[in-house]
Amino acid sequence: MLVVLGVLVSFVASRVVRNVSRSIGGEPATAAAIAMQIARSDLATRIDLRRDDTSSLLFSLREMRDQLAATITRIKTSAETITVASKEIAAGNLDLSSRTEEQAASLQQTAATMDELTKTVTQNADNAATASELATDASSIAARGGQVVNDVVQKMAGITDSSRKIGEIISVIEGIAFQTNILALNAAVEAARAGEEGRGFAVVAGEVRNLAQRSATAAKEIKVLIDQSVAQVGEGSTLAGRAGSTIGEVVDAVRRVTAIINEISAASKEQSSGIGEVNLAIRQMDDVTQRNAALVEQAAAAAGSLDEQTERLQHAVAVFKVEQRA
Structure with missing residues (x-):
């Protein structure tokens, strides 16, 4: 009876062990060792399965190991790609920052x-x-x-007319003096004929004759002076006319110069206004460049932080040992 019971227990135990081994897919110690290796980040350990084993614990461990290895491999690849990209971004941002600073300096200048x-x-x-x-x-x-010169010319013309009239009057005076001289001469002749009785009258006639001659001489001298004055006034009038013409030309030239200066003034104002607009645009560009420089610095800092985080990610996934596949 005991023998039968022992055989029965042995049979049951062997069936249990066989079922457990089939569920595990191998020895429990093997499964525990594989699980420990995976827990230690070793994803390259070899897991051998029985033929047609698709449901055991070891199969599940291998599937888990393969999925983890594939995920870690993708993470490593992505981390490496991100590292390269972040370094390129950092380098590009550094170059852009340098160029932006140069542009800002140039704009300020x-x-x-x-x-x-x-x-x-x-x-x-x-x-x-x-x-x-x-x-x-x-x-x-x-x-x-x-x-004023025109007025002077007109005045000189008036003086010339007055001088001519004076000359005519002097001519009349000369005529009167000449006639007086003739009359005095005739009176002297008649006084000489009268003898002693006409002597006093002869003296008076002689004095009248002397006065007439002196008047004629003075009239001639005055006429000469007036003729000279008329000639000088004529020359002065001619010169004044020339001066008037010259001043007229000067006035025309000054007017032309004034017109040119007014054009220059208007052009300068327009140029000043245009330069003011350009200056405002440059200041706006400088302000935008300064803001861009700040954004570039922020982007550079973000790229540096991304590079640092990527390195940490690489260090984190580097602990996993993954099977190298060709």
């Missing part, structure tokens, strides 16, 4: 130059406006001078 140019053009515009005012004043003064 350009803005400073444009400020100086704006000041210069503004000063030129102010100078042109001042010159235009001075030229306008000069034109007015020259015009008034021309009018």
Whole structure:
């Protein structure tokens, strides 16, 4: 009876062991060792299965190992790709940051130059406006001078007419003196004929004759002076006319210069306005460049952080031992 019972127990035990071994897919110690290796990040350990084993614990362990190995391999590959990309991004951001800083410096220098140019053009515009005012004043003064010269010419013409009239009057005086001289001469002849009785009258006739001759001489001298004055006035009138023409030409030239200066002033104002707009645009570009530089620095910092995190990820997955496949 005991023998039968022992045989029965042995049979049952062998069936249990066989079922457990079939469920595990091998020895329990083997399964435990494989699980320990996987727990220690060794995903390259070899797991041998029985033929047609698709449901045992060892099969599940191998499937888990294969999935983990594939996942870790993809993570490693992705981490390496991210590392390369992050390094390239960091290098690109560094180069972009350098170029942005250079551009910002160039824009600042350009803005400073444009400020100086704006000041210069503004000063030129102010100078042109001042010159235009001075030229306008000069034109007015020259015009008034021309009018004064014209008035002088007219006055000289009046003096010439008056001198001619005086000359005519002197001619009349000369005629009267000549006739008086003739009459005095006749009176002297008649007094001589009268003898002693006409002697006193002869003396008076002689004095009248002397006065007539002196009047004629003075009239001739005055006529000579008047003729000279008329000639000089004529020359002065001619010169004044020439001066008037010259001043007229000066007035025309000053007006043309004034027009040119006004055009220069207007052009300078337009140029100053245009340069002001360019200066504003450059300042806006400089502001945008400064903001871009800040964004580039932030991107560089983010790329550096990404590179650091990728290295940590690589260190984290490096502990896994994965089977190298061709």
